[in-house]
Amino acid sequence: MPSLIMALELIGTIAFAISGAVIAVRKGMDVFGVTILGLTTAVGGGVIRDLVLGNTPPVTFREPVYALTAIGVSLIVFLKPVRHFLTGNHRHATMLLQFSDSLGLALFTVSGVQVAYLLGHAESLFLLTFVGVITGVGGGVLRDMMAGKTPYIFVKHVYASAALAGALLCSALWSRVGQTAAMLTGFAVILIIRLLSAHYHWSLPHAEGDPPADKPL
Amino acid sequence: MPSLIMALELIGTIAFAISGAVIAVRKGMDVFGVTILGLTTAVGGGVIRDLVLGNTPPVTFREPVYALTAIGVSLIVFLKPVRHFLTGNHRHATMLLQFSDSLGLALFTVSGVQVAYLLGHAESLFLLTFVGVITGVGGGVLRDMMAGKTPYIFVKHVYASAALAGALLCSALWSRVGQTAAMLTGFAVILIIRLLSAHYHWSLPHAEGDPPADKPL
Amino acid sequence: MPSLIMALELIGTIAFAISGAVIAVRKGMDVFGVTILGLTTAVGGGVIRDLVLGNTPPVTFREPVYALTAIGVSLIVFLKPVRHFLTGNHRHATMLLQFSDSLGLALFTVSGVQVAYLLGHAESLFLLTFVGVITGVGGGVLRDMMAGKTPYIFVKHVYASAALAGALLCSALWSRVGQTAAMLTGFAVILIIRLLSAHYHWSLPHAEGDPPADKPL
Numbered sequence: 001m002p003s004l005i006m007a008l009e010l011i012g013t014i015a016f017a018i019s020g021a022v023i024a025v026r027k028g029m030d031v032f033g034v035t036i037l038g039l040t041t042a043v044g045g046g047v048i049r050d051l052v053l054g055n056t057p058p059v060t061f062r063e064p065v066y067a068l069t070a071i072g073v074s075l076i077v078f079l080k081p082v083r084h085f086l087t088g089n090h091r092h093a094t095m096l097l098q099f100s101d102s103l104g105l106a107l108f109t110v111s112g113v114q115v116a117y118l119l120g121h122a123e124s125l126f127l128l129t130f131v132g133v134i135t136g137v138g139g140g141v142l143r144d145m146m147a148g149k150t151p152y153i154f155v156k157h158v159y160a161s162a163a164l165a166g167a168l169l170c171s172a173l174w175s176r177v178g179q180t181a182a183m184l185t186g187f188a189v190i191l192i193i194r195l196l197s198a199h200y201h202w203s204l205p206h207a208e209g210d211p212p213a214d215k216p217l
Numbered sequence: 218m219p220s221l222i223m224a225l226e227l228i229g230t231i232a233f234a235i236s237g238a239v240i241a242v243r244k245g246m247d248v249f250g251v252t253i254l255g256l257t258t259a260v261g262g263g264v265i266r267d268l269v270l271g272n273t274p275p276v277t278f279r280e281p282v283y284a285l286t287a288i289g290v291s292l293i294v295f296l297k298p299v300r301h302f303l304t305g306n307h308r309h310a311t312m313l314l315q316f317s318d319s320l321g322l323a324l325f326t327v328s329g330v331q332v333a334y335l336l337g338h339a340e341s342l343f344l345l346t347f348v349g350v351i352t353g354v355g356g357g358v359l360r361d362m363m364a365g366k367t368p369y370i371f372v373k374h375v376y377a378s379a380a381l382a383g384a385l386l387c388s389a390l391w392s393r394v395g396q397t398a399a400m401l402t403g404f405a406v407i408l409i410i411r412l413l414s415a416h417y418h419w420s421l422p423h424a425e426g427d428p429p430a431d432k433p434l
Numbered sequence: 435m436p437s438l439i440m441a442l443e444l445i446g447t448i449a450f451a452i453s454g455a456v457i458a459v460r461k462g463m464d465v466f467g468v469t470i471l472g473l474t475t476a477v478g479g480g481v482i483r484d485l486v487l488g489n490t491p492p493v494t495f496r497e498p499v500y501a502l503t504a505i506g507v508s509l510i511v512f513l514k515p516v517r518h519f520l521t522g523n524h525r526h527a528t529m530l531l532q533f534s535d536s537l538g539l540a541l542f543t544v545s546g547v548q549v550a551y552l553l554g555h556a557e558s559l560f561l562l563t564f565v566g567v568i569t570g571v572g573g574g575v576l577r578d579m580m581a582g583k584t585p586y587i588f589v590k591h592v593y594a595s596a597a598l599a600g601a602l603l604c605s606a607l608w609s610r611v612g613q614t615a616a617m618l619t620g621f622a623v624i625l626i627i628r629l630l631s632a633h634y635h636w637s638l639p640h641a642e643g644d645p646p647a648d649k650p651l
Contacts, residue, residue, distance in 0.1 A: 024588075030591055032591060032593070032594055033588040036587055036594055051486070054488070056487060057486055057555070060564075061486060061561045061564050062561060067564065126278075126284075127274060130284065131274070145362060145579060146575070146588075151363055154250040157249060159249070160253055161249055270491055271490030347494075358580070367582055371467040374464055375466075376466070
């Protein structure tokens, strides 16, 4: 069981490191900028989660595997052939960015619920859900603010709502169907909502005029 | 007494949620962006306060009433007639923004002093004041950074100084006149300084040339 | 010994307060904006360090000397003759900015390692180094994000890598040569790498085309 959890967190780390590194490469950053943005995106959500839960020092600081994985992934994204693929064909870069970001969002949201649960907050559906959502969206918000972009969470119409749906479902199911099934359900719901939303350009009511489509970054 | 405290915090939450949602509406964000900016502004200061004081998980995560109130208020600001009022007549939107921001600043500053006091830091006037100021300005700084704006704290000339005056007064009076009178005095001083400053375009010495007036956002 | 530590931290505070205040002056901010940016830059790294290590309230909130020093330094930078010198002759302003930022980076990086060590994390080279790096770069990242600039960490090519080299060296030497020698070595390595890098325009591999030089802000 712990190996399943760790595998999920590592996949989330890889996915978010890719999303941060891809944005950095498309912004023309050097190898260190790419690594820093990949690393910040990958560990940001988990650090916010642990600070909010008083779980200090955050896991990322205690277990080197996450940061080292994020750094390794960022360096791979920076390799010349990968960079050329990403900057030369923008459709593929956008798809990779979208998929890695969605995967990271889904995995970190359920990891947030899980850590809150394990730290003794099982009784509060609200806390579990809220921690899940900020863990899921935190890395991406930090990434976008550091890269000087409008946070994804405002640009993508069905983003935080996908995390909210998955976190709520995961938290509510936890005591009924067990940890594994609850986490897998929450994860699947978030990923499916995000991918469908991106594919069909779903949109929520907008403040002025017609809502723009769920546009790529 | 606890009901007075909670009432003050709820009014502060409502005020800051309005200020965040109004900025989001004027930026043309969709319903989820408006809700997120309203929520972040409303709970940001309190989360920073609790993290700094080691009071984890922050109150916002334990008591759903604050986040749910902020979400409800943001949705009301997004309602078509309210939106039209806010975007159609910029003078009224600016006045509402200014008043809700000033009210939130005043209420959260004294709430910061109060929580620091209750957590056992009564002996340090410096800590009480400092925590009060960052609690007061924190939500607005997060709001402006996420919305890609120059933080209000730099644009409004008498802003952090108003919070500083109120926090210092509140901290210094606490043991002499009691909690209620100290908080009300600090609150009133901040609100009055902010409103007078906005009305009379007060300004502090500026770095180059003539100081610009206390301009609206 | 404690007086040496405190002296180093105070010098770091002064250096980072200068770097924040200089950027604020060059952006045309008023006296309060200059003070806030100076203060945030000076105390930001230490607050992040203490939050990550669960050392709450952060030292800055308990010991007024750091914040008051940062405020005093910012006010001096705002004095008319200093301002004129800084805005009239951009080469000198850039040199002062570069030197104060490098000095702050070097001092706060080793202070991060030190506090992590004293709080009982001596056994983890990874944690010591990681905490050192975020303490060193944290103040500058906050400064640049609040000032609406691309964080220095992305613009300066050999920046986080200098902090990383110094933090690693300081952490690794600690148990072998003692605290003072380890901290002085780490400090000297960071400062020398940064100053040489700025002087010779060192650069790391860049994502597109030729790498630009280590350009001033």
